[in-house]
Amino acid sequence: MALVPAPPFPQAEFRRRVNAVKQKMAAQDLSALVTSDDSHIAYLTGYTAKSGYVPQAVVVLSDADDPVFILRRMDAPAALYQTHLGKGGVIGYAENLVGNPEQDGFDAVIDFLGDSRVSSSGVGLEVPAQAAQKFRARLPAARFHDVTGVIATVRAVKSDLEIEMMRQAGAITDAAVTRAAEVLRPGVPEAEAAAEIIAQLVRGTDGLASTALASFFLCATPRTGTSHIPWADDVLQAGSQVNIELSGMRHGYVAPLMRTFVLGRAPDRLRRVHDAEVAGLEAALAAVAPGRTCGDVAEAFYSAAEARGVVKESRCGYAVGLNWAENTASLKLGDPTVLKPDMTFHLMLGNWIDEDFGYVISETFRVTESGAEVLTGSPRELFELI
Amino acid sequence: MALVPAPPFPQAEFRRRVNAVKQKMAAQDLSALVTSDDSHIAYLTGYTAKSGYVPQAVVVLSDADDPVFILRRMDAPAALYQTHLGKGGVIGYAENLVGNPEQDGFDAVIDFLGDSRVSSSGVGLEVPAQAAQKFRARLPAARFHDVTGVIATVRAVKSDLEIEMMRQAGAITDAAVTRAAEVLRPGVPEAEAAAEIIAQLVRGTDGLASTALASFFLCATPRTGTSHIPWADDVLQAGSQVNIELSGMRHGYVAPLMRTFVLGRAPDRLRRVHDAEVAGLEAALAAVAPGRTCGDVAEAFYSAAEARGVVKESRCGYAVGLNWAENTASLKLGDPTVLKPDMTFHLMLGNWIDEDFGYVISETFRVTESGAEVLTGSPRELFELI
Numbered sequence: 157m158a159l160v161p162a163p164p165f166p167q168a169e170f171r172r173r174v175n176a177v178k179q180k181m182a183a184q185d186l187s188a189l190v191t192s193d194d195s196h197i198a199y200l201t202g203y204t205a206k207s208g209y210v211p212q213a214v215v216v217l218s219d220a221d222d223p224v225f226i227l228r229r230m231d232a233p234a235a236l237y238q239t240h241l242g243k244g245g246v247i248g249y250a251e252n253l254v255g256n257p258e259q260d261g262f263d264a265v266i267d268f269l270g271d272s273r274v275s276s277s278g279v280g281l282e283v284p285a286q287a288a289q290k291f292r293a294r295l296p297a298a299r300f301h302d303v304t305g306v307i308a309t310v311r312a313v314k315s316d317l318e319i320e321m322m323r324q325a326g327a328i329t330d331a332a333v334t335r336a337a338e339v340l341r342p343g344v345p346e347a348e349a350a351a352e353i354i355a356q357l358v359r360g361t362d363g364l365a366s367t368a369l370a371s372f373f374l375c376a377t378p379r380t381g382t383s384h385i386p387w388a389d390d391v392l393q394a395g396s397q398v399n400i401e402l403s404g405m406r407h408g409y410v411a412p413l414m415r416t417f418v419l420g421r422a423p424d425r426l427r428r429v430h431d432a433e434v435a436g437l438e439a440a441l442a443a444v445a446p447g448r449t450c451g452d453v454a455e456a457f458y459s460a461a462e463a464r465g466v467v468k469e470s471r472c473g474y475a476v477g478l479n480w481a482e483n484t485a486s487l488k489l490g491d492p493t494v495l496k497p498d499m500t501f502h503l504m505l506g507n508w509i510d511e512d513f514g515y516v517i518s519e520t521f522r523v524t525e526s527g528a529e530v531l532t533g534s535p536r537e538l539f540e541l542i
Numbered sequence: 543m544a545l546v547p548a549p550p551f552p553q554a555e556f557r558r559r560v561n562a563v564k565q566k567m568a569a570q571d572l573s574a575l576v577t578s579d580d581s582h583i584a585y586l587t588g589y590t591a592k593s594g595y596v597p598q599a600v601v602v603l604s605d606a607d608d609p610v611f612i613l614r615r616m617d618a619p620a621a622l623y624q625t626h627l628g629k630g631g632v633i634g635y636a637e638n639l640v641g642n643p644e645q646d647g648f649d650a651v652i653d654f655l656g657d658s659r660v661s662s663s664g665v666g667l668e669v670p671a672q673a674a675q676k677f678r679a680r681l682p683a684a685r686f687h688d689v690t691g692v693i694a695t696v697r698a699v700k701s702d703l704e705i706e707m708m709r710q711a712g713a714i715t716d717a718a719v720t721r722a723a724e725v726l727r728p729g730v731p732e733a734e735a736a737a738e739i740i741a742q743l744v745r746g747t748d749g750l751a752s753t754a755l756a757s758f759f760l761c762a763t764p765r766t767g768t769s770h771i772p773w774a775d776d777v778l779q780a781g782s783q784v785n786i787e788l789s790g791m792r793h794g795y796v797a798p799l800m801r802t803f804v805l806g807r808a809p810d811r812l813r814r815v816h817d818a819e820v821a822g823l824e825a826a827l828a829a830v831a832p833g834r835t836c837g838d839v840a841e842a843f844y845s846a847a848e849a850r851g852v853v854k855e856s857r858c859g860y861a862v863g864l865n866w867a868e869n870t871a872s873l874k875l876g877d878p879t880v881l882k883p884d885m886t887f888h889l890m891l892g893n894w895i896d897e898d899f900g901y902v903i904s905e906t907f908r909v910t911e912s913g914a915e916v917l918t919g920s921p922r923e924l925f926e927l928i
Binding site: 157158159160162205206207209230231232234236237238251254255285286289345347348350351355356366368369371372373377378379381382384385387388469470471474481486488491508511512 | 619
């Protein structure tokens with residue numbers, strides 16, 4: 157059986173994205189742009205295989221329809237499978253650049269630039285700082301520009317196809333939340349519950365599976381004041397509280413969700429925090445509209461929650477989509493980012509109040525023409541598992 | 543319930559590690575060493591929560607028994623839970639350093655150094671290059687040294703406690719290989735098989751569960767020429783070949799394994815490759831002994847495999863342990879690293895021969911006083927699932 161390409165989107169979608177980047181390049185008079193960011197590579201090509209632990213980069217050329225992807229030769233077949241680039245657009249570099257203190261895969265990228273006609277023109281770089289030094293040293297005639305953030309800005313507004321991918325991820329997210337409510341019981345080891353919930357995330361729902369496992373956190377009593385522990389070597393008890401953060405993943409796209417579960421009746425303090433946070437959540441969603449800012453949404457959340465006696469120190473969300481957090485806008489007071497239709501955010505209301513007490517709830521939403529649309533269907537409950 | 547610390551090793555083990563780093567510091571006249579590497583942080587403290595997507599760093603001080611861990615305030619409770627550092631050794635930085643283009647968590651690390659007595663002495667740095675620039679700019683009186691690789695070198699030789707943790711991970715690895723042989727069947731979606739195997743990795747075996755999920759790859763026909771795809775949106779067929787790479791994980795420690803499965807009888811070509819690679823594997827293990835080099839082990843593998851007609855382009859392994867690959871030595875021709883007892887390696891014989899044909903097998907071993915000890919028990923079979 158031959159390897160037949162199966163990219164996650166049609167070629168026209170990737171060309172639309174590449175063209176948007178090329179417009180940004182034209183504004184800075186760049187004939188080439190080099191990015192080694194895993195998420196940007198996925199955005200521009202569809203490639204999501206996990207080879208980014210060695211150098212690899214996509215080069216967008218102003219005079220070419222499609223980018224060129226330079227990666228370790230061992231990983232080139234995955235690039236042929238997951239992208240539309242074809243053999244002309246995928247360059248596998250030799251194994252002597254791996255585990256070699258003198259040269260690495262970025263030298264192959266530099267060789268490619270040196271061999272093409274960009275070496276004396278403007279080149280945008282979004283690579284680690286040490287690699288950037290090597291580009292400058294080895295291509296002294298080129299004018300290099302740091303383009304960190306340029307592709308991220310392009311990515312902020314999603315296409316319909318991307319939104320659909322996030323909806324698929326969200327359906328899997330919902331199935332995993334449902335599974336959590338089934339398996340979280342006194343006497344169950346945390347790892348056993350995690351195994352069942354993670355299995356649901358992988359196998360997905362309604363015939364659509366995750367294509368990789370996204371981040372997963374299960375922080376149970378007495379660790380509900382922690383935020384990023386996958387799970388612990390511990391057994392759930394009657395009365396335990398369990399804070400979960402998870403997401404399905406479709407070709408890199410996620411729709412994350414946090415929910416809080418109690419193995420019994422919720423204590424009064426937890427119930428009060430939940431009520432205040434849900435009020436804040438609804439106020440935040442109601443504040444979403446094109447033309448408003450991320451800061452406006454945050455203001456709505458913090459005002460409503462604080463009016464009910466709950467203070468949250470951390471930001472209340474961030475831009476989300478490909479490979480989870482997108483490192484552009486934050487939902488926090490003063491963030492000036494103006495909302496546009498089809499921007500997507502994780503309204504993240506995890507609140508780690510004391511060392512041993514925290515509460516979590518969140519929604520993933522997209523900005524619509526007039527408001528917010530939540531991309532998952534899980535109820536906004538404090539789940540009491542009796 | 544209060545948060546009671548539950549670090550993965552006793553305090554004496556971490557002090558042994560820190561003392562070994564302090565000896566290296568003394569040789570370079572450093573009064574402080576700063577590392578932001580997730581694996582080094584885990585090595586020096588036991589912290590494995592997944593918060594490294596924002597800046598965080600451990601500072602080893604030459605005149606203190608224990609290091610100081612500076613991380614986002616939201617994550618400080620996880621540090622109190624997973625380490626022996628206590629409140630005096632964990633500094634949570636404020637939320638205004640997150641999603642802020644002007645300042646980030648490294649500024650909190652710099653503030654700490656500036657407030658202590660190290661600011662005009664030697665300071666070792668192992669942080670991203672852009673962060674290093676900020677250290678130099680904000681602490682002009684200090685003498686900074688790039689100490690990349692120093693802690694990695696200390697980590698290369700494992701303690702008995704670390705080897706035991708890798709054995710525990712290896713037992714989970716074996717259970718997952720056994721589970722794979724049960725669930726890989728014609729008609730099963732790849733994601734469904736992955737869900738079952740991953741669930742086994744999470745829940746573990748014999749009462750010991752993984753503490754997080756390590757990398758997982760399932761590359762099936764027609765994608766056996768790829769190496770780093772988690773799994774695909776596809777259904778296994780009669781005759782499909784499935785290449786798997788996985789590991790259990792105990793508090794960051796892994797013992798990875800690759801095995802090849804066929805849903806039916808193995809074709810002749812695959813059988814020949816398997817026989818040659820197993821011969822190479824056994825030759826490589828027989829070549830392991832203190833005083834030999836990584837290059838010697840590689841030479842033994844390539845000679846034996848090539849004598850049987852199989853060429854492998856990529857290196858045949860790498861140092862392994864905490865968070866998988868350790869980026870020190872490689873099992874490749876010419877690598878001069880001298881083997882010492884209790885070094886650990888992933889003898890990684892994945893061989894992606896054609897775009898649509900590859901084969902995988904591997905072992906994780908430790909160097910003993912006289913040879914090699916494999917840390918898992920899975921048979922070295924080409925699994926024919928009839």
